[in-house]
Amino acid sequence: MNNHVHQPEAIPTRHKPKRDLLELRQEIPSSIFSAAGFVVPALLLFSWWLVTELGFVRPLFLPSPQAVVMEGWRQLSEGVLVADASISIYRIVVGWLAATIVAVPIGILMGNYRIIEGSLEPLISTVRYMPVVALIPLSILWTGIGDAQKILILFLGTFFQQSLMIMDNVKNIDMNLIRAGQTLGFSNSEILRRIILPAASPGIWDTFRITIGWTWTYLVVAELVAASEGLGRRIMDAQRYLATDTILFGTLFIGLLGLLTDYVFKKSGQSLFRWNSQTR
Amino acid sequence: MNQTLIKPKVAIDSVGKTFRVNAMPLVAIERIDINIRENEFVSIVGTSGCGKSTLLNMVGGLDEPTSGEIRIDGVPVAGPGRNRGFVFQSYSLFEWMTVQTNIRFALEKSTMAKAEKTELVAHFIQAVGLSGFENAYPRQLSGGMRQRVAIARALVYKPSILLMDEPFGALDAQTRGMMQELLLKVWEDHKVTVLFVTHDVDEAIFLADRVIVLASRPGRVKKDMDIKLGRPRSFDIVTDAAFTAYKREIFADIREETLRVMAMERA
Ligand SMILES: Nc1ncnc2c1ncn2[C@@H]1O[C@H](COP(=O)(O)OP(=O)(O)OP(=O)(O)O)[C@@H](O)[C@H]1O
Numbered sequence: 062m063n064n065h066v067h068q069p070e071a072i073p074t075r076h077k078p079k080r081d082l083l084e085l086r087q088e089i090p091s092s093i094f095s096a097a098g099f100v101v102p103a104l105l106l107f108s109w110w111l112v113t114e115l116g117f118v119r120p121l122f123l124p125s126p127q128a129v130v131m132e133g134w135r136q137l138s139e140g141v142l143v144a145d146a147s148i149s150i151y152r153i154v155v156g157w158l159a160a161t162i163v164a165v166p167i168g169i170l171m172g173n174y175r176i177i178e179g180s181l182e183p184l185i186s187t188v189r190y191m192p193v194v195a196l197i198p199l200s201i202l203w204t205g206i207g208d209a210q211k212i213l214i215l216f217l218g219t220f221f222q223q224s225l226m227i228m229d230n231v232k233n234i235d236m237n238l239i240r241a242g243q244t245l246g247f248s249n250s251e252i253l254r255r256i257i258l259p260a261a262s263p264g265i266w267d268t269f270r271i272t273i274g275w276t277w278t279y280l281v282v283a284e285l286v287a288a289s290e291g292l293g294r295r296i297m298d299a300q301r302y303l304a305t306d307t308i309l310f311g312t313l314f315i316g317l318l319g320l321l322t323d324y325v326f327k328k329s330g331q332s333l334f335r336w337n338s339q340t341r
Numbered sequence: 342m343n344q345t346l347i348k349p350k351v352a353i354d355s356v357g358k359t360f361r362v363n364a365m366p367l368v369a370i371e372r373i374d375i376n377i378r379e380n381e382f383v384s385i386v387g388t389s390g391c392g393k394s395t396l397l398n399m400v401g402g403l404d405e406p407t408s409g410e411i412r413i414d415g416v417p418v419a420g421p422g423r424n425r426g427f428v429f430q431s432y433s434l435f436e437w438m439t440v441q442t443n444i445r446f447a448l449e450k451s452t453m454a455k456a457e458k459t460e461l462v463a464h465f466i467q468a469v470g471l472s473g474f475e476n477a478y479p480r481q482l483s484g485g486m487r488q489r490v491a492i493a494r495a496l497v498y499k500p501s502i503l504l505m506d507e508p509f510g511a512l513d514a515q516t517r518g519m520m521q522e523l524l525l526k527v528w529e530d531h532k533v534t535v536l537f538v539t540h541d542v543d544e545a546i547f548l549a550d551r552v553i554v555l556a557s558r559p560g561r562v563k564k565d566m567d568i569k570l571g572r573p574r575s576f577d578i579v580t581d582a583a584f585t586a587y588k589r590e591i592f593a594d595i596r597e598e599t600l601r602v603m604a605m606e607r608a
């Protein structure tokens with residue numbers, strides 16, 4: 062009854078006792094997969110330790126892992142770390158939220174209405190290539206030297222990319238879903254709210270996850286000028302005294318917080334959009 | 342062939358459709374005239390790009406003809422409406438809704454009482470053989486099962502016309518056969534007029550009262566053929582002499598068309 066369905070050809074498969082880890086696109090045991098993720102950093106850490114232990118480089122250029130850990134401990138016990146982290150997290154959250162609150166509606170509108178895409182896309186695409194660091198003087202002029210300036214920088218670093226990505230998330234949904242909504246008699250605004258938004262939401266959530274990562278990377282830039290506290294500030298201050306252990310600790314710590322944020326978004330996305338998982 | 346005296350259910354009256362592609366006109370459909378009777382099952386076949394989807398979309402009100410008119414029960418089509426149900430080739434289900442809520446969503450605009458809706462949803466879940474999967478999400482279903490949800494969703498609000506655009510195109514041969522039988526059964530139980538677009542000539546003949554072959558570049562009707570095979574049909578009819586004769590004729594038409602298009606492309 063069918064002309065174009067091909068039966069899969071019988072390829073004689075010989076089961077190899079040991080599966081190769083370097084097969085193209087082949088699944089490997091998940092234990093090996095996750096272990097591999099630890100092995101590489103561990104190797105790096107080991108060579109770092111070895112290089113400093115054997116005295117190949119001066120501590121000024123590369124302090125030992127122990128020194129970095131000690132520096133972390135010092136900051137923690139003196140209370141600096143918590144103070145820095147809380148102010149920085151506050152700035153990140155507010156800056157990212159502000160960007161998101163504006164980017165979501167704009168991205169959704171751009172994704173649904175060609176006229177809005179036409180009028181905003183060229184502008185946003187241009188602005189997003191402008192270096193945010195260059196905007197520091199202007200941001201100070203506009204918002205002073207308080208928290209607002211840092212938040213503005215984080216906003217600028219996040220917003221433009223984010224709105225374009227959300228536009229794409231919205232555009233990527235299946236046109237037939239919209240058509241199905243039309244044939245079922247739903248109005249445009251109902252289709253937008255009840256079909257387009259839920260259909261695009263896993264993609265939008267993923268955009269959130271990616272963009273908050275970018276907000277983290279802008280932290281040092283945001284705290285470059287006129288800040289007395291913050292994880293980024295601490296790094297810039299350390300530069301003055303050539304305190305490389307402080308610099309390294311601060312950098313790694315920001316990376317760690319970024320990783321944690323990523324994880325939180327990934328996990329919450331999985332439970333928010335359980336319907337989106339492939340598992341049978 | 343179809344000069345029925347009764348008013349046609351669907352009248353496709355000198356319909357043409359021209360798209361603009363990069364400011365150049367592209368004649369997708371030149372001129373098509375088809376009258377479809379109430380409860381008729383019509384299959385539409387033709388080479389790729391001959392305008393089958395375009396035609397179906399226009400009947401569905403998702404697209405507008407550039408010339409001519411489509412009337413349903415004598416009323417010109419002016420957009421999508423709940424007298425028509427649509428089943429697309431891609432499983433266009435609402436993935437964030439369960440099987441049950443997907444189907445129920447289609448009833449949201451009806452004025453029925455809640456209990457009646459619940460009953461209707463349950464009835465259609467059963468009719469398409471998805472009992473036990475009410476609370477599954479589309480991602481958890483196989484292709485055939487998803488398309489059964491789509492069929493139930495398109496029928497639950499009792500449209501009088503069902504438009505199907507290659508609904509089984511992505512299914513394997515076995516599943517496809519099962520779906521065809523299921524569709525015929527549902528069609529016999531809930532009388533609706535069906536416009537069924539397919540690439541598969543066997544499928545077209547097996548299902549339909551009438552097969553329309555479209556010619557391409559630009560699209561127009563090449564053949565309009567009544568299928569006089571008894572109903573209910575079972576799968577063994579595909580080996581009947583009558584079935585094979587229809588098949589041979591339609592294949593010849595499609596082959597001729599394909600060759601003509603290939604020659605045009607070479608020129
Ligand atoms: N929105 C559109 N804009 C421009 N051209 C279009 C559009 N939709 C369809 N066409 C063109 O119209 C012609 C008919 O397309 P249509 O999708 O109706 O063909 P089809 O018969 O359904 O083909 P297939 O069997 O591949 O699905 C094609 O040449 C196609 O490129």
Ligand SMILES: [Mg+2]
Pocket residue numbers: 393394395506
């Ligand atoms: Mg098509």
